[in-house]
Amino acid sequence: MTSEEQANGQLSADRLQAAVSAIREDGYVVLADVIAPEHLDMVRERMVADSQTLIAAQKWGGAGRIEGHLQQGPPPFSPFIFRDIVANPFAIQVTTAVLGSGTYNRFYNGNANCPGSGTQPLHADAPHLWPDMAVPHPAHALVVNVTLVDATVENGATEIWPGTHCLPFNAQHITPEMEAARREKVPPVRALARKGSLVIRDMRMWHRGVPNHTDEVRHMIAMVHQIRWVQRSTLLLFNIGCEDAFPTMDGFDHNVVFTDQ
Incomplete structure (x- = not known):
């Protein structure tokens, strides 16, 4: 991110096109240094405290409900709501460039990868809308992930499979044979991202949570930016203020x- 882009609150035309192309071709892009670290620290302090309650109750969530993985949302009230997280201008510039005008946010939640966690089943967060098409349609929803700390191999940065959003079948049901064939052709990578970054990915992309080998919980906020013509199921609730x-x-x-309320 250049100083000019930071000052303007938007990517240059060339860098925007590069981000859009990365999502269309690889299925994801990382935008570095777009969130104030102090904002992440405030949110993380509260989420760490909340995690202890969920861990004690063994409220495991996410794909496969594997031990050590929590479905944990950030607090939707002040003083934990910051524009550069919930309405990041760089993220919105990219997602609207991919999905078009009228894009909306339909999800504000997150997850936590706890010390000693297991490996989730390989999955996608959404299927193709028309799974029988010979050539898959363009993106209809993009996940915007915010990591509250550096996402590293050691603390279980998400395993992602580049290009799998373009495979012409229902990727919510991934067999071992499909996984092995894809690994031989294009192996997975980790969504490594330093603190203050955003990871934007196509919801059809294969991915999974992997073990956290550190002694600290790694939290990640998730938003879903949806194309305008997909029906809305609900409004997102935030506190007054x-x-x-x-x-x-x-x-x-x-x-x-x-x-x-």
């Missing part, structure tokens, strides 16, 4: 409602 983090943005709908 968070409104300033969701400014009006051309071509993007935060899909939020503010409540005192």
Whole structure:
């Protein structure tokens, strides 16, 4: 990220095109240094405390409900809501370039990879909308992941499989034979990202959680930016007092409602 891009709050035309091309071809892109570290520290402090309650209750979640993996959302209230997390202008610039005007956020949640976690089954978060097409359709939903610390091999950075969003079958049911064939052709990589980065990926991309070999929980926030013509199921709830983090943005709908409940 250049100083000019940081000051303008948007990528240059060339870098935007590179990000869009990476998502279309590889299925993902990493945007570095786009979130203030101090904001991540505040959110992480609260999420670490919440994790202890979930771990004690063994509320394992995510694909396969494998021990050590939590489905854990960040707190939806002040002082833990920051624009550069919930409405990051660089992320929105990229996702609207891929999905078009009217893109909206339909998800605000997250997960936690705990020390000693297991390996999840290989999966995709969404199928093709029309799985019988010979050539898969363009993206209809993009996951925006925010890591609260450096995502490394040691702490279980997500295993991702480049290009699998373009494979012409329903990738929510991945057999060992499919995995072996793909590994021989294009092996997986890790979604390595330093603190302050965003990882944007096509929801159809194969991926899985892998073991965290450190002694600290690694949290990751997840948002899903959806193409406008897919029906909305619900509004996202945030507490009153968070409104300033969701400014009006051309071509993007935060899909939020503010409540005192």
